[in-house]
Amino acid sequence: MSTKKLWGGRFQAQAEAWVDEFGASISFDQLMADEDIEGSLAHVKMLKKTGILPVEDCDKIIAGLENVRQELHDGKLNFTVENEDIHMNIESILTDEIGPVAGKLHTGRSRNDQVATDFHLYVKNRLPKIIEEIKTIQQTLVSLAEENVETIMPGYTHLQHAQPISYGHYLMAYYSMFKRDVERFEFNNKHADISPLGAAALAGTTFPIDREFTAKELGFSDIYSNSLDAVSDRDFALEFLSNASILMMHLSRFCEEISMWVSYEFQYVELSDKYTTGSSIMPQKKNPDMAELIRGKSGRVYGHLIGLLSTMKSLPLAYNKDLQEDKEGTFDTVKTLLPALKVFNGMISTLKPKKENMRHATENDFSNATELADYLATKGIPFREAHGIVGQLVLQGLQTHKNLQDITMDEFKEISPKIDEDVYEVLKSEVAVERRNSLGGTGFASVRKQIADAKKELH
Secondary structure (H helix, E strand, C coil), X not given: CCCCCCCHHHCCCCCCHHHHHHHCCHHHHHHHHHHHHHHHHHHHHHHHHHCCCCHHHHHHHHHHHHHHHHHHHCCCCCCCHHHCCHHHHHHHHHHHHHCHHHHHHHCCCCHHHHHHHHHHHHHHHHHHHHHHHHHHHHHHHHHHHHHCCCCEEEEEECCEEEEEEEHHHHHHHHHHHHHHHHHHHHHHHHHHCEECCCCCCCCCCCCCCCHHHHHHHCCCCEECCCHHHHHHCCHHHHHHHHHHHHHHHHHHHHHHHHHHHCCCCXXXXXXXXXXXXXXXXXCCCCECHHHHHXXXXXXXXXXXXXXXXXXXXXXXXXXXXXXXXXXXXXXXXXXXXXXXXXXXXXXXXXCEECHHHHHHHHHXXXXXXXXXXXXXXXXXXXXXXXXXXXXXXXXXXXXXXCCHHHCCHHHHHHHCCCCCCCHHHHCCHHHHHHCCCCCCCCCHHHHHHHHHHHHHHHC
């Protein structure tokens, strides 16, 4: 393969090999080889259509690019640092394949709009895969929620027992988070789906190119209206990294709770052996390593977002070499995100709730305190006064090791003669959950509605 610099006409001195290596991006941007060939094919077909290049030259270039693509898929291509990036490597390989006519491919095009096009295609092509994985997780959550509508667990605020809730309701909370993730990635596609091709270096070109044609060939639904913006915009990559960071945050929150729920202190759920590991020294250990690893990888993705924001914050228009730093973090995020989503889905799909432990936790606390306060309010006692009364009862119960449901009727009557035997029904955790059927609440009917709505959304 030729290693003479394709841009080297005005240069007299040649860089040291280690300088070339520092400046080269081929070690990572070769991941866009398919997209680069795809963009070049669209460009040369446009050159043929517009008559900018002779038909026979275009046909030779098209055939050569198709051969190069086949060699790529067969694993036969070798890239070099001397050719810097994927664009010049592909052009050099094409030159070796078809001769000097390959040099005509760059007519009316710059590496600036070429790399922007490749990067748009890369993100655009991977968004559907990520959305599909998220929706798979959503389907798993809906199935698990449907099986556990009437499974009772403690709900928490400040990591303190707050009110009993349906485990199905808990699972559907994460369904809602992932729904927003899907929406964010779908919107991300709106900005990834814009063609920069034809913007050239920064100012457009004097050749009578047809940008609408190349955009259609590449499946873009829109075209950048400003050539400066086209080559310097990386908002679509920032949106991707931001969306990925929020998604990883949601995964991490769930994984944090799983790590707590499987502990001896909680024992609410049990992980499959397939998603846990043991200790090299402690035989009894069953560690939630996959959950912990997903939680840990969230920081990795956050770092890529902050890195690109920091790179972009001081860049003047239009293209700068700094923009070479936009890809590694994005590539690594894709590489991190897709397996994390797969592992997470496998982990939660095999997660077994320990229903009795969950329910028992709601019967030996004071998470039914709000039920008693609401009950007193329905009897005509102002809620703020009822709140104070129940607070005193909780304090008394803590001191005497007595739960609210264990208070005798005589003791309740001392509080208010309006309290009747039905208070004990109200204080049952399953009743407390079942009755909360306000829109979006944890009541069984409400959770079933959430599940029914989710099924419609997913289909």
